[in-house]
Every structure is written in C-alpha cells, then in structure tokens.
Amino acid sequence: MRICMRHIAGIAAIVATLLAACSSDTAQSLLASAKTYLAKNDNKAAVIQLKNALQKNGNLAEARFLLGKALLDSGDVVSAEKELRKALELKYPADQVVPALARDLVLLGQYKKLDEFANVQLVSAQSKAELQTAIGEGKLALGDTNAASEAFARALAAQPDYAPAQIGQARIVAGNGDTVKAMEMVDAVLVRLPSYHPAWQLKGHIFVARREPEQALAAYQKAVQAKPDFVAGHFALVSLLIQQNKWDEAAKQLVPMRKVAPQQTWYLQALVAYGQNNFSAARDSIQQVLRTDPDNLSALLLAGAIEFELESYAQAEAHLNKVLQSAPGHPFARRVLILTYLRSSQPTKALDALKPVMDKMDKDPSMLEVAGEVFMANGQPGMASGYFLKASALDPGDVRKRTAVAAAHFATGETGRAFTELEQAAAVDSNARADLTLIAALMQQREYDKALSAITKLEKKQPKDPLPYSLRGTVLLAKNDRAGARQSFERALELDPGYFPAASDLAAIDLAERKPDAARQRYERVIAKDPQNRQALLALAALRASSGAPPDEVAGLIKKVIAGNPRQAGPRLALMGYYAGVKDFSKSIAAGQEAMAALPDQIDILEAAAQTYRAAGETNQALSIYNKLASLRPGSPQPYLRMAEVQMAAKNKQGAQESLRKALSLHPDSIEAQRLNIAFYLDAGQQKEAIALAREVQRQKPKQSIGYVFEGDIYAWLKNWTEAAAAYRAGLGRVESTDLATKLYGALVGAGNGAAAEQFVATWLKEHPKDGAFRMQVAQTAHLYKDYPHALQQYRKLLETDANDPWVLNNLASVEAQVKDPKAMEHAEKANKLAPNQPAIMDTLGVLLMESGDTARGLDLLQKASAMVPGAASIRLNLAKALIKAGKKDAARKELDELAKLGEKFSGQIEVTQLQRNL
DSSP states (O other): OOOOHHHHHHHHHHHHHHHHHHHHOOHHHHHHHHHHHHHTTOHHHHHHHHHHHHHHOTTOHHHHHHHHHHHHHHTOHHHHHHHHHHHHHTTOOHHHHHHHHHHHHHHHTOGGGGGGGTTOOOOSHHHHHHHHHHHHHHHHHTTOHHHHHHHHHHHHHHSTTOHHHHHHHHHHHHHTTOHHHHHHHHHHHHHHOTTOHHHHHHHHHHHHHTTOHHHHHHHHHHHHHHOTTOHHHHHHHHHHHHHTTOHHHHHHHHHHHHHHOHHHHHHHHHHHHHHTTOHHHHHHHHHHHHHHOTTOHHHHHHHHHHHHHTTOHHHHHHHHHHHHHHOTTOHHHHHHHHHHHHHTTOHHHHHHHHGGGTTSOTTOHHHHHHHHHHHHHTTOHHHHHHHHHHHHHHSTTOHHHHHHHHHHHHHTTOHHHHHHHHHHHHHHOSSSHHHHHHHHHHHHTTOHHHHHHHHHHHHHHOTTOHHHHHHHHHHHHHTTOHHHHHHHHHHHHHHOTTOHHHHHHHHHHHHHTTOHHHHHHHHHHHHHHOTTOHHHHHHHHHHHHHTTOOHHHHHHHHHHHHHHOTTOHHHHHHHHHHHHHTTOHHHHHHHHHHHHHHSTTOHHHHHHHHHHHHHTTOHHHHHHHHHHHHHHSTTOSHHHHHHHHHHHHTTOHHHHHHHHHHHHHHOTTOHHHHHHHHHHHHHTTOHHHHHHHHHHHHHHOTTSSHHHHHHHHHHHHTTOHHHHHHHHHHHHHHOOOHHHHHHHHHHHHHTTOHHHHHHHHHHHHHHOTTOHHHHHHHHHHHHHTTOHHHHHHHHHHHHHHOTTOHHHHHHHHHHHHHTTOTHHHHHHHHHHHHSTTOHHHHHHHHHHHHHHTOHHHHHHHHHHHHHHOTTOHHHHHHHHHHHHHTTOHHHHHHHHHHHHTTGGGSTTHHHHHHHHHHO
C-alpha cells in the first residue's frame, strides 16, 4: 500500500498540536479538571488528572488530599493512606484529612493505628463525628464494645443525626443479642435516609442472625441497589447465597460484583465454582488470590479443599498444613488434611494429624467418622468400630455412618453383624451408598448369588441408571458367566452410551477373547458420544500402547485429553509417564516442562518432572526441582529425601548427608529418612553407624517392628545371617509381626539352617494359622530354593483357605509342572480365567501349553505377555524357547540377542548363550 507523505505530515502536525496543548496545562487547571470529574462521580478520570497535577507540582496539598480521597472511594486503600499522610505533611486542613485517613485505616484493618488521633482537635461537627465514628468502628473490631460505644456517643454529641454513628450503635445492640431494638434503630435511620446502604447491610445481618434468609437477601439487594459499587454489600449477598447452596444465583450475582471489585471477587468465584463441583475452575480462581496474598488463610483453606477434590494430595497437604500452622484448632482444615493422608495411602500421617484433636471431638460425628477411617487404615478395626458407633449414635439417621459401622464389623470378623447392619441401612437408604457397600462386601466374600439379589433391589431403586447393570456384569464375570456379563454391560450402555465403566469391562472381555480391534471400537464409540471423555481417551491410549501402536499415535490421544483439560495434572502426568515408559526421556522432559509452565506450583507435576530428570541422568535439573518443592512444602522432609537419593546415586556423599540432615531436622523420627540414612552409612562402609541408628529406631518405637527389621536387614546385607536372625527374633519378642516372621524364616534359610527354619514355620503357623502372608512367603522361598514338596504343601494349604486366589493357583501350577503333576494345567487355566491379562499368569500357562503341544495358543499367550512387560527377561526367555519350538528361529534369535545385551543384569545368561549356540 502506498503511503501518502503529505498525510503523515498532517498527522504529525496534529500530534504536535495535541502535545503542545497537554504541556500547556498547569497543575491548577488539572486540579480544576479533576474536581469536575469528582463532581460527576468519575473517580478514575479524577485520579488521572490529579496524578498529572502532582507530576507538575508534587507539593500541591489539595491535590494530595483529593487523590487520597478518590483512591479511598475507589477501594485502593493502601495507596490512599500514602496520599492522605502526604496531605497532612503538607499542612492540608486536618478537619478534612484526618477523618478520611481514619476511615482508611479501618478499611485496612489497622485498628490500633487509630490511637494516633486520640488527642487530635478538630473544628467542624461533621469532622468530629466522622473521626469518632471511625474510632468506634476500630474499637468494635478489636472487641472493645465499651470504648466503641463511647466513641459513637461522642460522634452523636457532635452531630446528633449522624447516620454512621447510629448504625455503629445498632451494631453493638445487635451484637448483644437484642435484634428487635437493633432493627428499630436501623429502621429509624432508613426512614430519614431510605437509600443509606450501610443501614440496609446491617439490616441484612440482623435478618441472618434471626435465621430469616429471604429477608436478608432482600436487604442486601437494597444495599447494592443503593450503591452499586458497595463491595461489602455484594460480598454479603453472594456469601448468603452460597450458604443456601444457591450456586447458580451466586454465580449471577458475581457478575455485577466483578465489574466494581474484580480483585475481591476471585475468592467468591472460587467458592462458587467449588460448590458447583467445577474444581478446575475453582483452582484457577483461588490461585489468583494466592498470587497476591499467599498467606491468606481463607484462600489457603479453600485451595486445600479444591486440591483434595482434584486428587492432588501433595498440594492439598501443603496448603492445609500452612493453615494449621496459623490456626491449629481449625476443624475443617484438620479433617480435610486427615482425609488427604488417607486418600494418598499415608495412614501413619493421618493418625499423627488426628492425635491433637482426639480428646475434642466427642460431639462431632463427622470427625468421629474420620477417626474410624484412620484406625481402619492403620489396621485397628476394634478402635475404628468404637468411633464409628459413636458417630452413628450422634447421627442415627446417617446411612453413611451406619455403613461405616458395618465395615468395622467386617474388619473384626463379625460378618453376621456387618451384613445385618448393611441390609438395614440399604432398606432405608433412598440413595445407593448402603446398597453399593453391601454389594461390594458380598462380592468380597464371593457370595455372588446374594450380591445379584442385592443388585436386583438396587435396579428397582435406580431403573434408568447404568450402574446396577454394570455391577451385575461384574458379578457374572466373577462367576465365569461371560455371556451373561456381556449382556449386562451392553444393557448399561443402552441406557447411557457414554458410560465408561461398562465400555471398559466389555473391552476387557474382548481382549480376553483376543479381539483387540473390538476393544478399541468400544472406546472409540464412547469417544464418539463424548469427544472429551478423559477416561476413554486415556484407556484407548493405553490399549494402543500395549498393541505396539506408534508413539505419536499414543501421545496424540493423551495430548487430546490435555487440550481439553489444560489445568488438570492427571493427563500431563500420563504423557510424561508414557514417554518415560518407552525410554524417550527427551520428550518426557519436554512434556514435563510444558506441564510446569501450565501448572508451575503443582507438586505432583514437579515430582514427576524431577523423576524424569533423574531417570535421564540430569542430576542438576532434578535437584533444582526438588529445591523448589522444598520451598513449596517447607514442613515436609520428602523433597530432601529425594535429593539425598539423587545425590547418593551421583556419589555426592557430602550433599546426600546434608539433605538427610535437613530431612531429619524436620521429622526426627521419619522412617524413610532413617532408612535412607542407614543406606548411606552402608554405602560408605560405616556398618557400626548403621546398626547404631537401627537401635536408635528401636528405642524411638519400642512397640513397632521397624527398628528390628532395620537391624536384621543390615546384617542380611552383610550376609551375617546368624546376627540377622537374632535381630529379627529379638523384634518378635517385642511385637508379633508377619514381616519379622518372614524375615526370620528367610535368615534361617539363608544361614543353611533348614531344620531351625522348618521348626520356626511349624511353630508360627500353629500359633497363627490364618497368617496367609507368612505361609505365602514360606511357599515362595521353598519354590525359589527348589524345595518343591515343601512349596506344594504350603500352596495347597493356602488354596484350602481361598480356592479362587489366582496367584496361589499360578504359583501352584508352576511347582506342579516341575514335579510333573497333571493338575498343573487345570490350575494354570483357572488362574488365567480368574485374572485375565496378567503377564506372569499368561507366562505360566503359555509354557505349559507349549509343553503339552498346543503351540499356537501357548506362543500367542507368551507373545502377548512379553509385549505387555517387555522388560521381563524371564518371560522373554520363555518366549524365545517357544519360538524355537515353533520353528521360528529368526524371531527367537532376535529375542535372545536382546536378552544377551542385558549382560549380568539377567541371571539366565548361561541358558541364553546355550540357546544361541544351538540355533
């Protein structure tokens, strides 16, 4: 486009003229212009002109005063104080400045600063009344009602009809509980001044105290109608709507409030989004508050609750701990923190957080219920039952608490009482909580027919809900009725084509029937119904990954989830994890950097990024992120523990020791820190120091097994089996522990003392016949040492307790194969049906099928198992042998070459070499 130079010259001339005009304005003319704007209530324009005037003459006292007052009226109370104090310094009349400054200090919450005006002598009655009213409001805020009343009286002595002082007196009367008299006082003001907004606000407060919410809402509406930029009125109105769970109305009311006070609106906006279960939007809003006010307790509390709902437990813990540091008695913060620890599988921390309030919650059913959950999680069902019963007694109509009582009965072995409690709760539960708990309990007990009966009752309660049909499918699948299960899942999808659980279960059936394309189509149909379905997209990505799809296709699916949920950590973590899983660390790091840019203070993201850097060998970057985590979680030892791990791997012993010192200074009895410290001592060859620390743990925790486990493990690491056994045995003398028992058995076997090992097994199992974990460990140890008769004996005993445990069946089949027991195939087939798509189980069955001559099916199972866990060298070796047997030597050679690359990392290299020679 051609540019006309004459046109440009014309523009330049106009600009020059305008600049000349601007420069010709004097400070006085700008001040006059500002006064004109103030008369029109245009504070923004007035502020601009006043600042321009002060640029020309910074000592213009009237401009300073008017700027301070305009800023005060605009809500910028911090800047207002500075300007008003400068006006005082410039000797602007105190009658005008002092009342405005006093009001500003009240708004700033700096009530004690008002004492500087105690002896100030003002001239006009109006000024006296304004100052004394501000002093009265300050005293009232500090809880000194007598001094407040005296100040309001002085204000009214100066100006008898001064409304702010009258409202102040009414506030005192209302605070003393006399709402009738207070209302009369407010109404008297409104007769004279019907649009006086503070009177309408107080009237709303009085209605709230009387529990008359509709009248309160009407009063608050009057307040903001009288003064549209009345922020306190908007806040009271939205807050009351929130208290009434009128979320949509509250959201609408935020619109006009946002126009007049955008910064003050963020908190309420977050609260409304939280109430509407829009947790991502709530997080975005509350972070706006925390950026400008990082220590705001209300914002930190809400942020903690939001992160809890988003399952971002580390971030929730950080926020809530910060609240409790300043307000240790805050019940909601403590309750959510405890639940955070429970949901993130940290039961010991949950118990530690509960202890400070255990003697203060006898009348709080919600906290009693949480206490029950804590003791359940810590393996103390008897204690849990007591708390659940107390909670239920305080709130007998709460089905949830009755359900919790039933759960405690289950844990203590009182199944009869538990089922009775659940059935009674389900009968009165209009929702489905008790029904679902009953169904889950029946399924856990493998009472499948009773579970189906309970599901029938649930279907009658919720005939159009896909959930009961999906549950029916799950039960039928457990009964090996695959056709019936498929029919039930398909019925669930008829009711809701986008119902992911049913689609996922059908996809699992398809995969079990070797129909991966059908499984893929299941997810694709859900996505067609709901293109942003996060679960379906991620499941499809996982399926395509397991099928060997190109990385770009898999990553593309995950990126689609991220695009639709940019503020959620889960999809970003999935992308980082996928790239790390395929060893593409550069892309995993890039994904982590994008995630940190989008969610810079998201603890889960930072931890995952640090892990990626560690895996890629980028030590400095990992340490940098852990340092940031330490600043975000100042009371947590975890970042320093992770730093110590990185530094130990990098042989930075001094750095590791310093990081461990910091971790222990924050949490002196941290088991993880002590474990790492022991590892540090052993790595440095300081065995005496390691043993001393283990014994210190024993002194710290005399009723726990961990200190004795530490000591025994140190001796085991040193191959000193006799001392290891002595340490484990000493621990068993203090506390009966399956962990110690299994370790003692292992130490006796390691020492070659088979007779003592067998004697200990017999004694322990006689005293603890239901200790399945110990028996399983004994069986696996015997299996490892090729003591097949002993392994068979223990696996068969375990099968007597639970005939449908797929892992016992799998291990039993493996041993039976070694002794040529014909039942091996039967047990392997059953294990595979009970737990389909489990690589270890597929491996066992695949080997047996190859040996029986079913080459096609055996090879197929082994190929699928190896594809699912490509790093499992033993499965890969079995696959190579199967390929040789099937005559596929090139494919077998490829597998063996990959195994050979592992070198000493794979103990089966001798067999690999022999197979390679024979090809």
